[in-house]
Amino acid sequence: MNPVPGSAIAHLRRALRVVSVSAFISCLALSSYAADSVVQVQLDTKNATPRAVESLTERGILRDYRFAWTSIAQAVELNTADPLEGPFAGEAKRLLRETVVSQQRSGLSRQYVNQSHRLEAVFYAPEGDVIELHDTAEYEIRISDGGKIIHDEHVVMHFVVLMTPGADRWVIRQLQAVPKS
Amino acid sequence: MRRPLLICAVLCLAACSIAGVAQDLRVPASVTAGEEATIPTTGSGKATFYLVGPGVSRKNDVSLGEEIHLQGQDLRNAGDYLALVCSDTCHTGTFYVIAAKPSSLTFLVHPSRVPVGQGDAISGVAFPFDQFKNLVLAPATVTFQLAVGDKPLFSRPVRAQNGVAWFRTASGKSAGLVQVIASLDDVTAKRAVQQVASEPCNLRITGQRIPIGVLVQTEPVHDCAGNVVPDGTIVTFSATEANGKSTVDAPIKQGIARAQMEASGTTVVSAASGVVMGNELRIGGKP
Numbered sequence: 020m021n022p023v024p025g026s027a028i029a030h031l032r033r034a035l036r037v038v039s040v041s042a043f044i045s046c047l048a049l050s051s052y053a054a055d056s057v058v059q060v061q062l063d064t065k066n067a068t069p070r071a072v073e074s075l076t077e078r079g080i081l082r083d084y085r086f087a088w089t090s091i092a093q094a095v096e097l098n099t100a101d102p103l104e105g106p107f108a109g110e111a112k113r114l115l116r117e118t119v120v121s122q123q124r125s126g127l128s129r130q131y132v133n134q135s136h137r138l139e140a141v142f143y144a145p146e147g148d149v150i151e152l153h154d155t156a157e158y159e160i161r162i163s164d165g166g167k168i169i170h171d172e173h174v175v176m177h178f179v180v181l182m183t184p185g186a187d188r189w190v191i192r193q194l195q196a197v198p199k200s
Numbered sequence: 201m202r203r204p205l206l207i208c209a210v211l212c213l214a215a216c217s218i219a220g221v222a223q224d225l226r227v228p229a230s231v232t233a234g235e236e237a238t239i240p241t242t243g244s245g246k247a248t249f250y251l252v253g254p255g256v257s258r259k260n261d262v263s264l265g266e267e268i269h270l271q272g273q274d275l276r277n278a279g280d281y282l283a284l285v286c287s288d289t290c291h292t293g294t295f296y297v298i299a300a301k302p303s304s305l306t307f308l309v310h311p312s313r314v315p316v317g318q319g320d321a322i323s324g325v326a327f328p329f330d331q332f333k334n335l336v337l338a339p340a341t342v343t344f345q346l347a348v349g350d351k352p353l354f355s356r357p358v359r360a361q362n363g364v365a366w367f368r369t370a371s372g373k374s375a376g377l378v379q380v381i382a383s384l385d386d387v388t389a390k391r392a393v394q395q396v397a398s399e400p401c402n403l404r405i406t407g408q409r410i411p412i413g414v415l416v417q418t419e420p421v422h423d424c425a426g427n428v429v430p431d432g433t434i435v436t437f438s439a440t441e442a443n444g445k446s447t448v449d450a451p452i453k454q455g456i457a458r459a460q461m462e463a464s465g466t467t468v469v470s471a472a473s474g475v476v477m478g479n480e481l482r483i484g485g486k487p
Contacts, residue, residue, distance in 0.1 A: 069366065110333045114277055117255035125259040127252065142364050145323040146310040151364055162252055162282070164259065169250065170284055170292060179335060179363065181327070193335050196254070196279040198230070198296045 058092070059135040060085045062152075067140035070147055080140075080150065080182060083189040088134055091115060095129040098122050108185070109192040130161040138180075147184070149192075154178040227283050227293030233300045233332050234276050239268040239283055239293070246287070253281035253297070278334035299334035305342070307382045307389035314371045315398040316425055322346070322393055323368040326382040328360060337363045345381040346372070353378070360384075371395055375427040397427035403435070403478030405471045413462040414439065414483050416469050420455040428455045435473045441465045 062081045064072035072080075087106035094102045100119045103112055122128055135157045142151040155177055162170040181193035231237045241247070243264035251258040251270065254277040262268050264287065275281070278299045285291045309324040324344055328336040342365035346354040353372055358365040365382075372378060372395055380391045401424035407416035416437055421429040435457035438447045442465050450459040461469070465485040471478035 069368070113333075114255045117277075118257060121255065121257040125250075125257045127250065127257045127259060129252070141362050142366075144308065144325045144366065145368055146308075148308060148310070149325060151362060153362070160282075162250070162284070164248075164250070169286060169290060170252075170282065172292075176280065179337065181335070195335055196296070197337060198298075 057134075058085045058088045060088070060138060061136070062138040062140065064140040064143075067143040067150070069145050070143040072140055072143055072150070076147075080152075080189050081138075084136070084138060084152070084154075084180075084182070084191070087191050088131070088136065092131040092134070094119055095122065095131070098128055105188070106190060107192075107194075108183070108190040111191045111194045114194070126165050128163045130159075130163070132159040132161065134158040150182050150189075152180040152182065154180055225283055225285055225291040225293035227281075227295040230296045230298055231270075231275050233278050233297050233330055233334050234272045235300075236272050237270040237275060239270065239285075241265060241268060241285055241291075243287070248284075248286045250284040250286070251281060252284070253277065254279035256281070276332040278330075278332075299336040299338070300330040300332065302328035302336045302340065302384050302387050303331040304329050305382050305384060305387055305389040307380075307391055309380045309391040309393060311393070313394045313396060316371050316373055316375055316395050316423065316427060317398055318371045320368050321371040322378075322380065323366065324380055324382060324391070325364060325366040326360070326384075326389065327364055328384055328387070335363045340384055341365075342382055342384045345379075345383070347379045347381065348372070348374070348376060373425050397423040397429045398425065399423060400429050400433065400435075400473045400476050403471055403473055403476050405437070405469065405478050405481055407469055407481050407483055409483055409486065410460070413460060413464070414467055414469060415458070415460050416471070416481065417458040418452075418456055418471060418478070421452055421457065421473070422455075429473075431455075433457075433473060435471050437461065437469060437471050439463050439467050439469045441467045 060081055062077055064077050090102035090106050094100060095118060098119055100116045103115050107115060137155045139153045140150055141153055157175050159173045161168050177197050177199050179195045179197055180191060182189045182191055225239060227239055228237045241264050245264050247262050247264050249260055249262040249268055251274060256274050258274060275297050278297050281295055281297060283293045306327040306329060314321045326342050328340060330336055340360045341357050342360050343357045344367040345352060354369055356367055358367055375395050375397050378393045378395055380393055382389045400421045404419045405416055407414050418435055423429060429452055431453055433452045434449050436447060436449050437459045439461040441463050446461055448459045448461055450457040467483045469481045
């Protein structure tokens, strides 16, 4: 059996130190993302017409809308389109993918922090195949260029949202920011 | 007295440069999707311009004192946009791009097949979109029409609210293809609904003895409005004789349901389809 040279052991130790420090930093980053990515959503369906929203449907929309915004936050912060698979379809998906691709090209990223959404259902189709929601969203938006924050602002935004039921979830088909009317 | 003010001013400047939030940039109040826009700048020297919006994340160098030109390509998507010009400090401005005029209608119609004479059986929902697929929220009137060939059956103008217009109506009296049309200015969307006969009405049967039993059949089966009931609708024949009862289901083919049943003695045959009962038929036993 060949003896292990002392320099090799020192190398190994250094490598292990680097790996453990990286793992620690990754854990910190993930936990800080988890803390930031808590998305508060409230849904009011009492004004939905012409069809009333069943409580089970309401719960599904609430769950899937929250998940959709968590996915948006992940996608535009980490500049990856993967989180957009599932919660989005059609135009909304195309637009968000374009956003990610455009950010990858320019080296920018966005962070949506401390999100809070007040959703109101304003239209629920007679056959239940589409619902229109109005979202008053509050969050802090941070724009970074190559990791350096160039803009940080607390905003109140208004969105018009179209959601349709998929096989096992509600998906966002249109997500359009509008001026406050 | 002046020192605290000076300290405040220095702190404010420092805070602004760290956070990147600074004075307003003069941006357009709102822009129509796909149109060009300009942002004037003041000062001199080089700066970095950022445009952050839906589907857009642009960064390029600009010369201060010159206008920044935003191309229609960058402003196709309705939503909020943030413009930033950064040199020593950043100047920001936000504006909205609003949808252009409608160029298509997303039109959902239900159901694709409906029995005649049903109340509130057909419904349609229309969403107007511009050429860039932005939802058009500006007030507009969508006209819904139902027609058979060139003959209009129904027409109703509906004011779109929040970018959606909808209608609901009863199905017509006659079976056949109905065109459902939504139109907004020169934009039209067409869908088709197949109206089919409703439940059978006045079921009548005839029959005769044959060597192996009895052969029974319906007269052409119609609904109460006179439409021929579609093929495949099930008619149940029941034959009762002294030693028992037998039942057979037969689908309607070309308007008529037909069945052969084993029976040797005097037999009473009846028929039913859905909730409708037919006449009873007595057929004598084998001679």
